[in-house]
Amino acid sequence: MWGFFLIFAIEKERNERKMEDKNKGKLLVIDDNEDILFALNLLLKPLVEDIRVTKQPEQIDRFYDLLHPDVVLLDMNFRRDAISGEEGFEWLEHILHRDAQAVVILMTAYADADKAVRALKSGATDFITKPWDNSKLLATLFAGIELSRERHKNRLLEQRMEVAASPFGATAAPTIIGESPVMRRVLQTVAQVAPTDANVLILGENGTGKDVIARQLCALSGRSGKPFVSIDLGSVPEQLFESELFGYEKGAFTDARKPKAGRMETASGGTLFLDEIGNLSLPLQAKLLAALERREISRLGSTQVTPIDVRLLSATNADIHAEVAEGRFREDLFYRINTIEITIPPLRERGEDIILLAEHFLATYARKYNKVVTTLNRDARQRLLRHTWPGNVRELMHAVERAVLLAKGPSLCAQDFVLKESLRHTPPTPTLNLERLEQEAIERAMQIAGGNVTRAAELLGITRFALYRKLNKS
8 A cells, every 4th residue: 555655755756857867778677566566667657768567577588578677676575475585586696697787676675784785795786675765766776777888888898899809800090002003093082981981892802902991991080999890791601690790689599698799789889891791692681781771780589679870891802793783782782882982903903012012021021930031032023023913912911921931041032932823814925035934944943843952953954053053143
């Protein structure tokens, strides 16, 4: 009966609360007394975003999935006995097992100091006695809501820090080497587009540095310093796509032991980089498009909608225009992701940039491996310029790293580089210069012989000393 007696005080308390308190959180109230549930619902409903009440603690999981409460207000005594509070402690343990970060406030009409201490030691956030003072109750609940949101922010920050530890995590401006006309045009476009929030589609062959351009776009944008989250869609199995991109709740599938934010949620406020987007199947393209259009996601195992705010960068090495024309890539998704399109030229079209990049990598790996290697000799430069670089900048980087590791002197020469021509590109027109042909024959022999001068000389039909003289000339 006393629950109804509270109505008059509740009306007064509601009128005194400021509108700024409205929509401050979600509450789940569990109590076996209908009068108390009625009174709490009457008091709190106008002041919070949502509130659900139930007499049955067995319904906790169902309401948790439905509401995702910021605070649980849990009675300590139900059917088993009236004063021990053991049921309350059991349900508290159940809630914390489900969500270790849950904010649970216990309440009972049979309070004592021992119960209060035990409640806090068991993981409860606070302890309220019945009958309560409305002002103190509201202050405790809103403090709990703020604590819940702070814990959520901390969880999200931890997940973002995990992402930041990945190769794509940092948003510091990367080093872009290039002075060729084609690269100057690319960098000019990057500088113009970066400060905007326009979605950008980056095209280019494997190894051209699409990820580097994406990081540059982020670093020069207003979202620099915010999360830069990438996902290689080409390496994500189709069955894991939704959990990776949208996240999941505990219990959503067998191995989901704790909730986890997806890449889109983690990137909110910053930049999301979808690498190899051309590899997505049509059903997954539809799910991605829906999330981008609504600007919201729902984790697997949850009905709660989470708004997202991301600047989208995408990349692919596929001929995406042909994919769209042939119906393998959704036209509506294509127009969603490519407000601006940037094409990275292959390395073979960048001229002297090849030497600039090689010298940059040489200095980098000489420091890394503590090698006294400082220059590329003339023949090494010529060989690098003649190569078609099917693997582009990535291939060049690995070739220089290997050459530095195996170098025997301060200068890299042509035979220090083991390069394979691509069948996809027409090889350069062969030279008829005798000196050049001789040099190429020597390089080929050294490759076949694995660097063994004696064996290479035998293959060339000359003496070992004659081969040494020719090598020294280079």
